[in-house]
Amino acid sequence: MGILGKEQWLFYRYEMSDNTDEAATGQTIDLIQRFNRVLAQNDITLAVAMVPIKMRIYAEYLPDDVKMSPYMEANYGRMEHALRQGGVHVLDLNAPFLSSPLRNGGTPLFYRLDTHWSLTGAMVAAEAVKAGIEGDSMLKKVYAATQQQGYSIAYGKRKIPSAGRDLIGQLPPNSIKFAYEQVTPVSVLRGQPGSGGLLGSADVAGISVLGSSYSKDWTGFADALRYVLQRDVLSMGVGADQGSWIGMESYVRDDAFQTHPPKLLIWEMPERDMKAPPDYKYRDARYQSNNTEWLLRVSALVQSKCTPSPHTVRIASMGMAARQAISKGQSFTSGSTAEGEYLEIEFDRPLESMDYLAARITTNGSRALVVEGVGEGAGHRLTLEVAGDGQPHMLKTPLLFSKGGVSKIRLFPGKTTGFTLESPQVCRQPENLLK
Secondary structure, three states, X not given: OXXXXXXXXXXXXXXXXXXXXXXXXXXXXXXXXXXXXXXXXXXXXXXXXXXXXXXXXXXXXXXXXXXXXXXXXXXXXHHXXXXXXXXXXXXXXXXXXXXXXXXXXXXXXXXXXXXXXXXXXHHHHHHHHHHHHHOOHHHHHHHHOOOEOOEEEEEOOOOEEOXXXXXXXXXXXXXXXXXXXXXXXXXXXXXXXXXXXXXXXXXXXXXXXXXXXXXXXXXXXXXXXXXXXOEOEEEEEOOOOOOHHHHHHHHHHOHHHHHOOOOEEEEXXXXXXXXXXXXXXXXXXXXXXXXXXXXXXXXXXXOOOOOEOOOOEEEEEEEHHHOOOEEEOOEEEEOOEOOOOOEEEEEOOOOOOOEEEEEEEEEEOOOEEEEEEEOOOEOOEEEEEOOOEOOOEEEEEOOOXXXXXXXXXXXXXXXXXXXXXXXXXXXXXXOOOOO
16 A cells, blocks of 8 residues: 655555545535534534645655546545535645645655654644634634633754654565654643633633544644644544544544533544545445444434434333332433343334434443344344443434334343433434435
């Protein structure tokens, strides 16, 4: 997958694309547009920041037999335009990278031996994010309402070997020896809290960045954002093996989102991954997902309020509830549970695709909750990630089984020292989600 370019520059072959990728790219854009509407309906503003491909930014170092095609040259602008046409805020990183006076400086914007941006590139990207926010009236308003912090920056006195060298391993063994790049360490330090945003309250939700490995701590991007924006930034980076879709779903499921959703959510996604929607066939099977089902899951997790569905819910007097100690109304509490034990929940009619189950759940020990359909969906299971920390957490999930809606489900908490299900109810997704 690695390409050896001129002057020992390495490139990632996966960055190459052509018009055969248009259908998959269109699916990605459509999903982002729909997800954007869901977030907006729940008072969260989304801004997408696509990381431009290294091949375009440093095309002069490509080998003579690898050229940027007209399709690849125009692809960033084409996708940016499509996202904007669908109402998505886009933070352009491509033009700032191409025009940056630092592009050909002593420290390039991308590591020579790696797919990732350098510390210099991370700072240029952060400055481009701020410029994009300031150039968009809505983003600027949301940003101004977040709490200001004081951040300073310090540079190391000596250069050290960079961590960026992932493309070397993609070349034939012992093909060539490379001189590792040297970088100047950067530290971003938090000082005393500032005066606050327009609302002047520490309780105002702030800024989150959900991204790829470009947003992991070692790249310096999150720290660069903190310094440039003078805001605290919650950052989560997910590797290429799992991908952005798994990353976003994990974030909106997490308590960090459920208890303190951000006002501004920046979704950093590599340009090269726009051709890989959730059902991308070349991704590890455990990280693949039906596109529509991904949207239904994240939409349910984002909902800040339950729009009641006409379905009624009842905990059945069987399984754990048949022998159980404590059961009050529509809540259920158990002591220890063993593998194979279950709690059965009944609905007065089969659930539809736009319905989802909402409840508060506590598990102590097990980190997986297995949901099994009973009746029409018998034998089909969903495995949901849970905290297993003995604390109550929100559970929001569509009950999507291949045989259609079900009127009964069984919850298998696994081996625990305690399990509680509180106030289960069926809620309804936004009616325009799939239209």
